[in-house]
Amino acid sequence: MIRAIIIDDEFNAVKNLKWEIESFCSDIEVCDTFTNPVEAISAINYLKPDCVFLDIEMPEMDGFQLLERLTFRDFDLIITSAYDNYAIKAFKEHAVDYLLKPIDSEDLLKAVDRVRENQKRNVLGNQLKNIIKSYVPEKKFSRLALPTLGKTIFVNFEDIIYCKSNGSYTEVHLNTNSMEMLSKKLKEVEAQTNDSFFRVHNSYLVNLHYVKEYVKNEGPYLVLTTGETIPISRAKKNELLQVLNS
Known part of the structure; x- marks a missing residue:
């Protein structure tokens, strides 16, 4: 059908x-x-x-x-x-x-x-x-490559808290209280990550290991272990709840 x-x-x-x-x-x-x-x-x-x-x-x-x-x-x-x-x-x-x-x-x-x-x-x-x-085993990577000026930084997925769209760039927020700017759109970054990450909003890709609370009022939104809040789009709400409860 x-x-x-x-x-x-x-x-x-x-x-x-x-x-x-x-x-x-x-x-x-x-x-x-x-x-x-x-x-x-x-x-x-x-x-x-x-x-x-x-x-x-x-x-x-x-x-x-x-x-x-x-x-x-x-x-x-x-x-x-x-x-x-x-x-x-x-x-x-x-x-x-x-x-x-x-x-x-x-x-x-x-x-x-x-x-x-x-x-x-x-x-x-x-x-x-x-x-x-x-027949051909899929290659699995546990790191994200971050091309910066003159070099490429390789970051473990578990060190990434969330990624935020910034026009044609993506902010990669790390658990070291630092942020790297990546010259790729968020959807390109999303394609390179693993199942620990979820696109909760057009502008946000979150590592679910850092989710502390799901707040359904005034939004809804997520509270991360860092205390930061991330908005959730209405289109993603039900799918996200299924993933969080699985």
């Missing part, structure tokens, strides 16, 4: 598209719909859908601005619009299709077929990766 989210500021447009999907695409599950793009951002980051139907013209935030604010983008994007002048920009965002309103059922089916093909390729790709992993 392919899980989809519909985003459109017009309630009737959401209702009509949902009806067409449920009527003509039995393998597509509409797991949620939104007329508020801000709420949709949190839902996409949390639910991690396979496909998103996204309207471009919305008053509070247009579809392209919504895409820029997402941390999760591993889904097939289908743009919906009453205008055809956004098509080029849509495909620059790697949209699999561009549907003009009112949406024709045949056009919808063609777009969904492209999503199905992409999903099949993803499944085959993951299967191939698993086969390769079974």
